[in-house]
Amino acid sequence: MSRLGLAAAVLIACAPALASPPALTEAQQLASVSTPFAVSREHITDDLYHYQFDLRVGSTPNARVRIHRVVRELSPWRPRPTSQAVMLLHGDFANFITNFVPSLGHPASSAPGLAPYLASRGIDAWGVDRRWTLPTTDGDISDLGEMGIHQAIGDTAVALAFARATRTLTDRDPGRIVLGGFSHGAQLTYAYAAADGRHISAIAALDIYYDIAPEDxxxxxxxxxxxxxxxxxxxxxxxxxxxxxxxxxxxxxxxxxxxxxxxxxxxxxxxxxxxxxxxxxxxxxxxxxxxxxxxxxxxxxxxxxxxxxxxxxxxxxxxSAPPHQSMLETAEFDEIWCGTTPRPELAKIRVPLFYLGAAGGFGDHGLYSTTKVSSTDITTHVVRRFGPERVAEDFGHGDLLYAKDAPTLAWGPLAAWLRRH
Structure with missing residues (x-):
């Protein structure tokens, strides 16, 4: 194991000291990852590298939190310090790599990727895979029925605590970081910020709604x-x-x-x-x-x-989609939209919010949710090419990540907002 991995393993055991006392579930998870864990490093391009950490957080087959970091290096295993950081949550039929570093996917993509784009501009880009992304086609999925939103919120808290602890070591920065997500990852971002939020300074929601407008x-x-x-x-x-x-x-x-x-x-x-x-x-x-x-x-x-x-x-x-996905998570996301069961409420969110929409995706329909938070710092940006009469042809949901002009139309505004938060 690298010096970075060993040091981070020690720091993660102390992660609760970085914030207010964690909930019991999170405390148990943090305690369970204070032992050594798997870590890997691979080259992306130029001085950009991808780190992957697998943290065991239980005894079931897929009880792992897989955390990613894309960062510029000063030398091998030595990240270049930054003052801004974001953790990105993937959407459906995807994981962190396929959504945010597609050049490392299987099959590989020519799309440059949001995470390398941000890292090349001095923003430390982290991510976490939900547990349903881990099993292979013929893997053990006996714990798939446990993979709901409550578990995902807990795993997100562990990943955020890990990122902050690691940044304390590598960047001398123990501060809170921005949580961002794409699609259902953005819905989870809203849910985490409303239910917990202790590790985050702001949130960025990429093309989703959480509360559905009355007219919809x-x-x-x-x-x-x-x-x-x-x-x-x-x-x-x-x-x-x-x-x-x-x-x-x-x-x-x-x-x-x-x-x-x-x-x-x-x-x-x-x-x-x-x-x-x-x-x-x-x-x-x-x-x-x-x-x-x-x-x-x-x-x-x-x-x-x-x-x-x-x-x-x-x-x-x-x-390159993961073969499995949690039916429980899918049901619970739909129940949040339906509003028929208890759920984290947007009014509890007080941190700054950036909404990035695609006109042909969730687009303007995602704006209503931004009016339900309690934050006074709200920025919205919907990427569109045409007027409302051509919305069927306009910038699509996935175009935010894979379009040739995504760096100019979507990533640039997001990066500028992150640098201010």
Whole structure:
């Protein structure tokens, strides 16, 4: 184990001293990771490196908190000190690597990645994978049914405490850091800030809503219906919300794009990937014309290409998805939107908030949630190319991470806000 890993293992045992006394669950988790853990280091580009820490936090098969750090180095295992730091939470069918450092994914992507972008500009970029990302296709998923939002909030607290303890060593900075998230990772960001928030100085929500606006009653009804169906699946013993559709679609679009798809009748493999990307609202109408990637349409309304992100990068995102996902987490996220069960309330959030939306994703529908927090420091920025009449073609949800112009249109405003917070 490296000197950094050994030192961080010692520091993590002292992490509660950095803040007010933690809740019992967090205290137990922090105590359990004071022993040595797995750490790795890999090169990204130039002086940028990726560190990965696996912390054992229990006895079940996947009771680990996988923490990531992307940072510039002064020398091997010696990060360049920074004064700003952010922890990023991934979205669905993804992990930290596939969402934020896609060049290290399997398959690798040509997209430069938000985390390296931030790190190259002096912002220490951290992340944490939720436990459902850890099992392989044939791995042990016997604990998948325990992987809900309460557990994810606890794991996020452990990761934040670990990051602060490590930064105390490497950067001489024990201060709180910004918590940011993409998609459902942003919903978890809201939930953590409302339920705990002890380790964070601000939050950044990338394209999501938490509270649904009154005028979007149809979207709330959809969430309630989805939550009921997912609870029914759980009652029948289904704990895995499989990502096989995205994985297979991505793999086939890359290996045999013009062959007939076994997934959707009448489509080629490329056509399936384009449809999932550009007409996502057919399967997941989170907004009326919600899409992952801005589509190019033909006269009949079929998707013939992608306007912002390359097909190679989008299919790499799909193909590199973790095979499993927690049905319990999916149900609980929908229940937050439905508002039918107890949940952390946005009014408890008092730290600064940055909302970054995509016009063709959650976009303007995510603005309502920003009005429900108690913070007086709120910044919003929705990336859009067109007027409301062309929202079906506009900047998509995933374009915030993979579009050629994402660094200019999305990452630059986020980095500027992070430097001020």
């Amino acid at each position: 009653a149809d979207l709330k009804a959809l969430a309630c219906a989805n939550a009921a169906a997912e609870r029914d699946a759980l009652a029948q013993g289904v704990t895995d919300s499989s990502n096989s559709l995205f994985i297979t679609a991505g793999q086939l679009a890359r290996s045999a794009p013009e062959e007939t798809s076994p997934l959707f009748s009448g489509y080629t493999n490329r056509g399936v990937a384009l449809t999932l990307s550009g007409l996502t609202w057919w399967l997941a109408p989170y907004t009326p014309v919600y899409h992952l990637s801005a589509p190019i349409f033909d006269a009949e309304g079929n998707v013939t290409g992608l306007r912002e992100s390359s097909e190679e990068d989008v299919t790499a995102w799909f193909a």
